[in-house]
Amino acid sequence: MTTTLLERPSLPGPAEAGDGDATFVTLTVADQLCGIPVLGVRDVLGEQTITRIPLASPEIAGSLNLRGRIVTAIDLRRRLSLPAPPDGAERMSVVVELAGELYALLVDQVSEVMTLQTNSFEQNPPTLPPQWSEFSAGIYRLQGRLLVVLDVGRLLSIGPLLRGRA
């Protein structure tokens, strides 16, 4: 079943809110708040039926059908070497596009679309664990929490063909 909770905004929306500001779809993975640039997001989906793909890398959760297009689902928890979610937990997906292909990033929860100011942006702290620093494009300081900006390109560099950074 395909449930579209959010369509990519077609109007020049919050993405162009201000100079140097950036807009993100925020999500949580194992209690960590993360963000994906909204312009790269094509869809946000609820729980999906996912077909497993034998012999694929463990990070690849399988394929799903998004309105007639086959989308490869990546388990973000496994990709970030995080523990598996509790049994029966409903998961959501953020669909992103890379080189004409659609990928669904399986996350615990998709929250809201946020426009963040550049002056709250920081480079990765050097002490960030490797599995995070590899996929983080930087950190935003929010009130009370930190938001990790996920580098979608690197997240999707899975498998032999694209694995650039082993």
Place this chain on the structure above:
Amino acid sequence: MDDLLADFLTETNESLAELDVALVKLERAPDDDDTLALIFRLVHTIKGTCGFLGLPRLEHVAHAAENVLGRVRDKLLPVTPEIVTVILAALDRIKEIVEGLATSGTEIQGDDSALVEALDAASNGRTPAPASATLAPIVSAPIVSAPVVVAPVVVAAAPPPPAPVVAAAPPPVEAPPPPAAALPKQVPEIQPESAAGPQTIRVGVDVLEDLMTLVSELVLTRNQLLQLARMQEARNGEPSGFTVPLQRLSHITSDLQEGVMKTRMQPIGHAWQKLPRLVRDLARDVGKKIELVMRGAETELDRQVLELIKDPLTHMVRNSGDHGLEKAEIRRAAGKPETGRITLNAYHEGGHIIIEIADDGAGLPADRIRAKVLSKGLATEAELAGMNDNEIQRFIFRAGFSTAAEVTAVSGRGVGMDVVKTNIEKIGGTIDLKSVPGRGTTFTIKIPLTLAIVSALIVEAAGERFAIPQLSVVELVRARLEAGSEEDTSPMVEHIHGTPVLRLRDRLLPLVNLGDLLALPPTAGSDRSAHVVVVQVGVTQLGIIVDRVFDTEEIVVKPVAPILRHITMFSGNTILGDGSVIMILDPNGIARATGATSAASADRKGERDASEGHALAAGSSSRTAMLLFRAGGQDPKAVPLGLVARLEDLARDRIEFSAGQPVTQYRGKLMPLVPLSGAIDPAAERHAVLVFSDSSGTQERSMGLVVDEIVDVVEDHLHIELSGDRPGLLGTAVIAGKATDVIDIGHWLTMAAHDWFRRSDNASGTAGQQRLLIVEDSDFFRQLLVPTLAAAGYHVTAAREASEALRLREAGVMFDAIVSDIEMPGIDGPALVRQIRAAGPWAQLPVIALTSHASPEHIEAGRAAGFTDYVTKFEREALLASLKQCLAVAARPAHGPTFAHAA
């Protein structure tokens, strides 16, 4: 109206519209080579086609115009307004004739001599001054009318109902008076009516794609509705009012889905329809006897793909007849049947559609092509010197190349193969050729299946569903997994050293368990029977054991995401009618993975390799499939894939310890595990295990090498730097651009069991060990072969070059069989086997060739030299099977030579 003619008119109208625009553009930018090439090709196509349709007037004009364009393209004539004018005049004349054709179905009479004279004059570099008087009125009209002309042709794409057209048509037929000068004025009036074409309309493929997506969504919605209605029914205990309309909706949706899918598919035979006539006419024109054989005409192709390959195919068939086949008397002299044969063959293979166009003619003359390449300046002599015949033959795909010594009306102007190649590459395909002097030329076009629809069998293994392309499915067999009740007469799955096989009509069918193959965890349940899907791969049949077989379904093959392309088991994926995603199995990939590839499919692969330019002389360019993994550190490690029996993914709790050594229960036995990094990480949830097994003795034994992660399988040239001082490592090689440790399997096998290599001594000790001589120059291969063969119970002696082997013969050492590399410095494999066969005690021994190029030519050459069999490097199972067979044959008393050494 004749279908051929109708097609021709549609095409020509399109070309003419394009030509008008292009010529005007060319006049503005005379240096635009691309535009010029386009114009030339369009005119060439018109000319070529009408030649076969018996339209002499049209052909005459087009030929004269093409002559002029040819000289312009070759820079022998400058692009001047006069030239463009005269060409436009010719186009207008072509339009007139086409108009007449559209209304009356035949060429209207007319005198083109003035125009052709003007064209010939222009072609010879003279300003067409004498003819200008007669041309003037024509000239002024077309340039003005050119933009106008485009519009009616566009209208033709969506014709009004045909009836009024027929009614409106007759007056213009009578109207056109023969004098050329008067005609152009009629053109704008005639066109809107007569341009109405055949009963079809052209729809953009994107529109069909959108329709397809919408229909898929409709299907999903329908399914949801059906489910809701069922639930409601179950709750209320009575049919709801929705049931009947929903069923109707369901049927309509299915029909709609089918209809939309059908709009995109056509059998390739449609593109071949014109060919028999074309070949017959061609045969008459060139005075040859030609037979056209068409196979696989029912192979379905996406409409868009079909459109795009139609012209290339026509071109190629024409070329085969014109250039490829010899005249009857030459064929007779060469001892071939007088009638030349052109064979078209289309089939699906490994996610592609293959179209072969083969002729049994003289083959491509490499020496003539070489001379032509030089004279055209396409390559230097030095460059040519480094090329083999196949590479030189491939120059025919270059622009501006033609092998015909003289320009004929049929072909031979140097458009053709380059256009073919461009068109095929446009749809993501490839084209290659293979030519054997005196035996003919085969062009192989490979087009991806990505747009194609196939019928597929849906099966289930370990709880997951998969699609198997129906084309490769031979039959379905129900088989028992264990001896059951007496009355159950279905065949039973038996095992040879753990390998399942099935007795099927007096044949032994190799089986592979799909769940195991795909490393799926087995589902609970005591299945006592299984379904075996018998698939055909090349000439081999293979049985795939699945848990359930559902229905067949028409599926649209979609390519898998790039991050999944390395999994060769799948040729694509698709969405089923119920909306779920399903992976499509590739029988070729499965056969390769299980080592069941037959000699025949290896042949085909070899042919491809050969056609890709891997000639025998290419020497050390052997590519080896390597399994890359990580263990104890981030550096990649590798092992030749051919040595690995299976890959397993074991959960932590499946690893147990026995006497301190990790083991796992594997296929009903204990399998020792050896962690490559030294210790098994207790924290890891799952462990990747490379299983090595050896089934040559009395029973199968396996060991698992535990690694951290399996990274990839790559095929690469292997240049290994040996290092003897690191235990467990053979050395380092650059694989996929990275320095990679290649592990020494022999070392790890003995870690698992100290007697790994000695066991077979005991097992077959009484029978006497058979002795093998390995001649192999590569240290790496030798180090791999020796333990592999020793593990299989042979006594192995290794020689690093042929002369060393021959010294052993002089010394009186005797063996039961010899395994030799082909490419070696000094005396190579064929030379060695000739010496062995010539005389001496080894003359009767089986000699098996190891090679990376197992093409039929090589195999033939090898057999001629005296090799008993041919095995591809690293096909461990194949080598063992071959040895077994060769030794069995040699041991028969009738031959008896092996008894000679019995001392």
